[in-house]
Amino acid sequence: xxxxxxxxxxxxxxxxxxxxxxxxxxxxxxxxxxxxxxxxxxxxxxxxxxxxxxxxxxxxxxxxxxxxxxxxxxxxxxxxxxxxxxxxxxxxxxxxxxxxxxxxxxxxxxxxxxxxxxxxxxxxxxxxxxxxxxxxxxxxxxxxxxxxxxxxxxxxxxxxxxxxxxxxxxxxxxxxxxxxxxxxxxxxxxxxxxxxxxxxxxxxxxxxxxxxxxxxxxxxxxx
Amino acid sequence: xxxxxxxxxxxxxxxxxxxxxxxxxxxxxxxxxxxxxxxxxxxxxxxxxxxxxxxxxxxxxxxxxxxxxxxxxxxxxxxxxxxxxxxxxxxxxxxxxxxxxxxxxxxxxxxxxxxxxxxxxxxxxxxxxxxxxxxxxxxxxxxxxxxxxxxxxxxxxxxxxxxxxxxxxxxxxxxxxxxxxxxxxxxxxxxxxxxxxxxxxxxxxxxxxxxxxxxxxxxxxxxxxxxxxxxxxxxxxxxxxxxxxxxxxxxxxxxxxxxxxxxxxxxxxxxxxxxxxxxxxxxxxxxxxxxxxxxxxxx
Numbered sequence: 001x002x003x004x005x006x007x008x009x010x011x012x013x014x015x016x017x018x019x020x021x022x023x024x025x026x027x028x029x030x031x032x033x034x035x036x037x038x039x040x041x042x043x044x045x046x047x048x049x050x051x052x053x054x055x056x057x058x059x060x061x062x063x064x065x066x067x068x069x070x071x072x073x074x075x076x077x078x079x080x081x082x083x084x085x086x087x088x089x090x091x092x093x094x095x096x097x098x099x100x101x102x103x104x105x106x107x108x109x110x111x112x113x114x115x116x117x118x119x120x121x122x123x124x125x126x127x128x129x130x131x132x133x134x135x136x137x138x139x140x141x142x143x144x145x146x147x148x149x150x151x152x153x154x155x156x157x158x159x160x161x162x163x164x165x166x167x168x169x170x171x172x173x174x175x176x177x178x179x180x181x182x183x184x185x186x187x188x189x190x191x192x193x194x195x196x197x198x199x200x201x202x203x204x205x206x207x208x209x210x211x212x213x214x215x216x217x218x219x220x221x222x223x
Numbered sequence: 224x225x226x227x228x229x230x231x232x233x234x235x236x237x238x239x240x241x242x243x244x245x246x247x248x249x250x251x252x253x254x255x256x257x258x259x260x261x262x263x264x265x266x267x268x269x270x271x272x273x274x275x276x277x278x279x280x281x282x283x284x285x286x287x288x289x290x291x292x293x294x295x296x297x298x299x300x301x302x303x304x305x306x307x308x309x310x311x312x313x314x315x316x317x318x319x320x321x322x323x324x325x326x327x328x329x330x331x332x333x334x335x336x337x338x339x340x341x342x343x344x345x346x347x348x349x350x351x352x353x354x355x356x357x358x359x360x361x362x363x364x365x366x367x368x369x370x371x372x373x374x375x376x377x378x379x380x381x382x383x384x385x386x387x388x389x390x391x392x393x394x395x396x397x398x399x400x401x402x403x404x405x406x407x408x409x410x411x412x413x414x415x416x417x418x419x420x421x422x423x424x425x426x427x428x429x430x431x432x433x434x435x436x437x438x439x440x441x442x443x444x445x446x447x448x449x450x451x452x453x454x455x456x457x458x459x460x461x462x463x464x465x466x467x468x469x470x471x472x473x474x475x476x477x478x479x480x481x482x483x484x485x486x487x488x489x490x491x492x493x494x495x496x497x498x499x500x501x502x503x504x505x506x507x508x509x510x511x512x513x514x515x516x517x518x519x520x521x522x
Contacts, residue, residue: 050433070438070439070519071438071439071440074433074436074437074438074439074441075436075438076436077433077434077435077436078435078436082434084434088427088430088431088434089431090242090427090428090431090432091427092244093241093242097241098431101242101431101432101435102435102436104238104239105238105239105432105435105436105437105441106436147435151436
């Protein structure tokens with residue numbers, strides 16, 4: 001589904017990481033950990049074609065990203081739901097409109113009927129008509145997750161999805177991600193929250209990867 | 224620009240447009256610029272048409288006519304006049320020749336000497352109006368013959384007056400079209416800057432749209448249609464205001480001709496419809512180019 005072969009990424013002349021290889025198979029659940037600045041966000045962005053590698057190859061749905069046109073990458077991104085840590089929204093649109101944005105961009109107005117169910121699933125039924133600025137951090141995270149999954153993507157990539165929320169909310173978000181994984185979605189989460197990883201591992205078979213000193217390794221038994 | 228792109232533009236995409244905030248200084252800037260430029264374009268167009276009409280009028284009025292001036296003599300003035308008329312009648316290429324009567328000569332001199340000029344008592348040269356055939360006559364040959372038969376007669380074929388006047392009017396017309404070209408270029412430049420400013424101001428909107436799989440064309444479309452409509456609306460406003468302003472100019476009777484000629488008689492008024500249309504086209508091309516270029520550069 002997503003494959004990285006000997007990928008390197010250079011930033012400002014020096015290599016952020018090199019010889020990174022990774023395969024995300026359908027239905028798998030991966031965590032990516034590592035210290036701040038190790039390149040977790042960069043690695044995630046490579047995974048959905050937002051950045052190009054300095055070396056190596058990234059394949060999305062069996063096609064090399066380097067060979068794709070800008071429009072093809074955009075179309076491919078509709079199959080990947082992305083949740084950013086900062087949860088950027090379009091400020092003048094309501095939460096419901098923001099969540100429905102992937103559908104309107106893709107012209108899939110037939111799927112808008114699912115919006116109410118989705119809002120209920122993430123517990124934002126009452127906030128549907130509010131603006132993003134009127135939501136709490138946890139509500140924004142859930143809205144970002146709802147937006148990422150509304151197109152029923154094959155893969156969900158989340159960058160620190162619980163970074164700005166309390167423990168209770170992070171558990172709720174994790175539950176939503178586990179539910180999606182049980183529905184067959186591939187999940188790839190970057191986080192430095194070890195409690196979250198342990199909580200997930202008790203419920204699903206998750207593989208934990210660690211990005212450190214420019215190398216990607218499988219995390220040890222300490223997790 | 225394909226036919227499908229034009230249809231898309233007319234039809235619009237409400238959802239795509241909703242993603243970009245409606246308000247902002249770029250909206251006002253585009254409308255104001257289009258209106259101001261259209262206002263100026265109306266006058267440039269009027270100037271160009273007036274100069275064109277003037278050039279045509281001078282060309283047609285002075286072309287194929289000439290004047291023969293017979294000096295006043297103390298002897299019988301009818302003798303040289305009759306001789307000159309006979310020579311002209313015999314000259315190939317002269318369609319007709321007619322001596323101006325005293326009233327017509329009086330009218331010609333009136334602007335300089337007033338209406339009470341005692342023409343009969345003054346040694347005023349006699350003028351003969353000559354109308355040429357389409358092929359014209361041999362001016363050099365006629366001058367040579369007149370020199371022999373009507374000494375002192377001066378043949379003026381208007382060339383030395385007509386050519387500089389027509390050239391001047393043609394240059395004014397050309398300047399008008401250059402002004403219109405510069406106005407169109409200014410619209411393109413300002414709308415491009417406004418579109419780039421709008422794209423920069425909406426960086427987060429673009430980032431979100433990209434994240435959810437929007438193509439460059441989709442994102443550009445959200446800006447392009449809005450800027451095009453603003454370009455059309457602003458130019459329509461400027462054109463109407465400019466047209467109204469031409470009616471405030473003095474009439475030709477009062478202004479002596481040229482200012483009163485800054486109007487759009489008959490079908491020339493249809494050119495005004497083109498101003499908002501061309502402004503819209505300029506805004507469309509400029510915004511689309513700026514948007515796609517900026518999106519590509521910022522990727």
